[in-house]
Amino acid sequence: MLGLLSRMGLTRPALRAWAMYDWANSAFITTVVTVVFPLYYASVAAQGLPREVATSRFATATAVALSVVAVLSPVLGALSDRAGRIKHMLGIFAGLGMVSTLALATVGPGDWEWGLLLFGLGNVGVTGSIVFADALLRHIARDDELDRVSTAGYALGYLGGGLLLAAQLVLLMKPQWFGLADAGAASRVAFASVAVWWAVFSVPLFRRVPEPKPDVSVPRPPLSPRGIFTQLASTLSGLRQHRQAFLLLVAYLLYSDGIGTIIRLSTLYGTELGIGRGALIGALLLTQVVGVPCAVLFGRAAGRVGVKRALMFALSVYMGVTFLGYFMRTPAHFFALALLVGMVQGGSQALSRSLFAQLVPRDRAAEFFGLFSVFEKVTAVAGPLVFAATVELTGSSRQAVLSLLFFFVSGAAVLSRVDVAAGRRAAREAEARAGWRGDGAPEATSALEGAPDPGRGV
16 A cells, blocks of 8 residues: 555555545545435425425525635634644644534425534635645645645545445435435435544644644734734735746636536536435446546656646546536536546645745735635635526526636636746745755755755645
8 A cells, every 4th residue: 555655656654644634524525515415405404395405595605605714724824824823723724624514414395594504614624624624735745746646635535435324325215224214314414424533534634744843933813903904914915026936826726716616516517407305426436436546647647748638638537527517418428528527626726826836935825825725715705606596597507618718718828828937936946045954944044055956844
């Protein structure tokens, strides 16, 4: 097993422990966000609501939850960078997500308000924790390791989420084998299993990944409304000094809108078209299975053809997915869509994460990843809101699916302007000016005057 992980790029205990957090939290993304909870919400929690109203409220709850993380991420990132508390903040958000997921087991028929509240809190927890986990990557991986480590994390996430989903599929299809009354009771057990899975497999990160040392020379931002928005403006201003990272962020804002909408609303869309529960779960399980090797292959391809070209290929596949989604009629179409998404979903997200990590200075990694999260969550907010509005206006989700083509085309256009080599140089020069030594501890700036490159990390 260690040999396989090493070939994936996870050559050290800290890297393997960090990647295991993708394995841990992907259970929430797969079971709660993508598959089981949307089905449970539509058939049980939203009983009595018209189907279009239930879909609209689900999308709105998603948007509200992600807005919370979007606002808090930059200031919390700056605090954690400067206080050496990245793992502490990760633990707080992960704990919120685990408790909320466990509480989903209490949601019964017609409890759509309670269910959406817990679903929203769980989304705040998982997305907030991922902000800080992403920031840790920059401190434990060298520049030449980032792409492979990031894609290996996504591969483990697909594998972990897929394994748990496969077990849950048996539970949902044959609840009587386990002494459960029906699929609703099985779903509630599935939610509890996600909370346990997430908690258990988060332990390696907290034990093995070191806490980066803080930069004590920079004052901490105040946790007040004014302080939050002042910090957000300061972070955005700082990022604009790194033009290539800023361009990547704009491109990501555009194309991740499409990706996020596909991830979060594909199950409800399939349900609206009359595709059965078994076909929906089976197709989404196929996405997990295909995603494991494809995420690893994307990491290797990025090393050969470059990160930007690999991302461009992924976006071209997503353009094809939008057309297929618009014309989708049968379960076979849904399986084809799931196969295509599985080929590129993990790789595109992982390479976006690793490329951004290369284009920002390490001494401000959590702060800038907080802003990265803002852009990600703004798009995640916009996508479901546009989807919900389109459903309300037309009574169908097909037009909303086709509109995603704009986000992939425009995102690819902006991505084509990113100069990766120039961005890397600018980030390393900023680290040198800040006295960044590479192990989390700042040095006196004068000691590095004229140095061509700071340390490359642990």
